[in-house]
Amino acid sequence: MAALGKIRSRGTILIIIIGFGLFAFIAEELFRSCETTSNDRRQQVGEVLGEKISVNDFQKLVDDYSDVIKMQQGTDNIPDDQMNQVKDMVWNTYVQSHIVEKEAKKLGLRVTDGEMQNILNEGTNPMLLQTPFVNQQTGRFDATALQKFLAEYKANQNSPSANPQEQEQYDKIYKYWTFIEKTLRQQVLAQKYQSLFAHCFLSNPVEAKMAFKEENQESSIQLAAFPYADINDSQVKITRGDLEKKYDELKLRFKQPVESRDISYVDYHVVASRSDRSTLMNSMNGYQKQLASAADPTDVVRKSESTIPYLGVPAPKAFYPADIAADLDSISVGTTTKVMENRQDNTLNILKVMSKASLPDSVQYRSIQVMASTPAASRVKADSIMKALQKGADFEALAKKSGQTGNKMWVTSQQLIGSMAQSASADNRKMVTALQSGQLNAYANISLTQGNIIVQVTDRQGFKDNYQVAVIKKPIEFSKDTYRNAYNKFSAFVSANQTAGAIAKDAAHYGYKLQSFKDLTTATHYVGNVHSTRDALKWIFDGGTHEGDVSPLYECGDNDHLMVVILNKIHRVGYRDLDDPQVMAVVKAEVMKDKKAAMIIAKLKGVNSIAAAKAKGAKVSAVNQVTFAAPVFVSATGASEPALSGAVYATAKGKFVDHPVKGEAGVYLFAVVNKTMLPVKFDEKTEEQKLRQKEMQYASNFMQELYLNAHVVDNRYLFF
Helix, strand or coil: CCHHHCCCCCCCCCCCHHHHHHHHHHHHHHHHHHHHHHHHHHCEEEEECCEEEEHHHHHHHHHHHHHHHHHHHCCCCCCHHHHHHHHHHHHHHHHHHHHHHHHHHHHCCCCCHHHHHHHHHHCCCCCHHHCCCECCCCCCECHHHHHHHHHHHHHHHCCCCCCHHHHHHHHHHHHHHHHHHHHHHHHHHHHHHHHHHHCCCCCCHHHHHHHHHHHHEEEEEEEEEEEHHHCCHHHCCCCHHHHHHHHHHHHHHHEECCCEEEEEEEEEECCCCHHHHHHHHHHHHHHHHHHHHCCCCHHHHHHHCCCCCCCCCCEEHHHCCHHHHCCHHHCCCCCECCCEEECCCCEEEEEEEEEEEEEEEEEEEEEEEECCCCHHHHHHHHHHHHHHHHCCCCHHHHHHHCCCCCCCEEEEHHHHHHHHHHCCCHHHHHHHHHHHHCCCCCEEEEECCCCEEEEEEEEEEEEEEEEEEEEEEEECCCCHHHHHHHHHHHHHHHHHCCCHHHHHHHCHHHCCCEEEEEEECCCCCCECCECCCHHHHHHHHCCCCCCCCECCCEEECCCCEEEEEEEEEEECCEECCCCCHHHHHHHHHHHHHHHHHHHHHHHCCCCCCHHHHHHCCCEEEEEEEECCCCCEEECCCCEEEHHHHHHHHCCCCCCECCCCEECCCEEEEEEEEEEEECCCCCCHHHHHHHHHHHHHHHHCCHHHHHHHHCCCEECHHHCC
């Protein structure tokens, strides 16, 4: 398949004897009900618009998306960090799709089959360009190729003689396409809803003219700045009443849509000791000598338990880790390096470049798999097919007799080498070598362990340097004794300090550092960016955990971290109160700014010129190119000031501002020296199009409001 080459409440007290019997019955049923509800909750990843999604259903969505990623990247494994991104993407898509579908249903919006067909025929949607059905000549999606594939897929499904391996490839691509189609429908529906919503924002010629002027009229001013920083905070008196009044004014800023928690934690990373490093270095020096003298490095690399397998065939640079790839051009063929340390991935490394060759980045070929009751029978059958081909027989016709299509397919070097990385067997080496280096358009009869395969390479493209390299890469790991000593010390620290205060007091004495994290939510994957901290997250968000509680000791990370957590604060859904430190900091800063501004404005009464302002202690400067469309940056205060831009726009040329302007970092007075229009011609359609684009951006913010009203519950931390 060429396609495959291109492509996650309580009872009431009863006072009579019968009542007690009835209560017992009710209590038993209530307990069962609560237990069932609790078990159900433990199996729910989350909830959107009152609809719950189970862990099994969510995992299926994750698996589907993971399969897509694997096909696109030509890999069988996805790293943990990328897997977290996949899970986030699946969750966000699930939530947004459910929200949009509900809103669209209210309005009667839907994506018809006709609309989908038009999108396929047009063939320019970016999602379609990620599919295997792209015409290599035009670079556009080919709807005909899709239709052909779907027909072949259906025929293969209904054919009892279909080749199982080929059908597996068809199944993978079909699954990939159904995912793309489903996602495309969701995307188009969201775009239709957003477009409809955007039309609530109206643009017209008058607005276009105003926007053009606001963007292109530039003012030059003489600016007198009075920075708030010039007034010492100790000169400002702030009362509780001032803070409460400002808090009420700014309260909407402090609305908390999801529950969060503040924590402190001690995380100890166990690393290799000097003795551990010395032992590993001695071992690596021995491997270096063996590798240097070995004609075939296969056994040396295998015995060393290197994290990089020896393929036995040349591979592109992209196959090797970045640190290895960076050195390949500087190492001559046959050379074995000394033991090198890479601190970025904490490894010791040895390289031996076996060969270097220019090989294709992609190969087009067709094949016929020949299987019989025994390998010998397979060879006889393969020889017969080869003779027929050499006499001019039709390749596809012979393939169909064996229940195969014989169609040409493209495969990339990344996919070939990926298969080698999974199994660097002699069979795989034969196949890769034939595809990369065999004679073009000739027939090759490759004898494999379980049978034969007849291959014809029809095209090769994108030749690049490939390297056959033996790599011994070993992590610098700690020994069991080192970990045991670290665990005993950390366990002693946790046992001796059972309160938050004790941990804060004694952490440094034990050689540990107490760290903090604010506003941790259930959407967080890790505690302190340490892997495998799900148990710690469960403890943090457990309903039985209270402020001030200290967690058990957790072994986490890649079995190399020890952690203890303190729950400092629980922030419930709603409004943060004034005494919250973060809220208090914001409110106090705003009150401080208001009072300083009032002090400055009071002393500026009667000031009606730049000279008079300078006499009052202003920092005077010339500022040019001030427009209404962008906040002016004031170097004297180091801040961007939107209010100042608006005031300048409203003041005529040659005029002094009629009142002080209160900004974010100071109070300002100014005189407008000049106003000019940039030499840009007004185009009504262009300006209205700009406004439409802005309106679409405004409309895109609708999702946040819908999200808040959807009562989303995210319990993924319990499972992932």
